[in-house]
Amino acid sequence: xxxxxxxxxLKAEVKNKVDLKKRPTFTLQWHLTSACPNRCKHCxxxxxxxxxxxxxxxxxxxxxxxxxERWDCDIRIHFSGGDPLLxxxxxxxx
Numbered sequence: 001x002x003x004x005x006x007x008x009x010l011k012a013e014v015k016n017k018v019d020l021k022k023r024p025t026f027t028l029q030w031h032l033t034s035a036c037p038n039r040c041k042h043c044x045x046x047x048x049x050x051x052x053x054x055x056x057x058x059x060x061x062x063x064x065x066x067x068x069e070r071w072d073c074d075i076r077i078h079f080s081g082g083d084p085l086l087x088x089x090x091x092x093x094x
Contacts (some may be wrong), residue, residue, distance in 0.1 A: 021070060022089045027077075030080065032052070032082075032093070033081045033087040034050070034081060036083040037083070038084035045082050050091050054089045079094060
């Protein structure tokens with residue numbers, strides 16, 4: 001027996017699954033460091049000793065706050081690198 005599909009039921013089902021008023025999300029993939037003890041074959045990060053200072057990181061975070069306010073969006077940060085846990089100020093930035 002086939003289920004009869006009514007437009008009203010379909011609209012309600014879609015509305016439950018999709019929140020049309022959801023704010024956009026600005027996503028930043030932040031490579032904090034290239035330092036990493038592993039040498040994965042698939043990795044494209046070049047090893048170097050350059051790192052951002054804590055002051056530079058705080059400026060980036062403040063810039064993200066400005067973006068959030070101006071664009072009325074949510075902010076999502078994906079820490080990456082090398083190994084982001086090797087960044088000396090990771091827990092102060094995250």
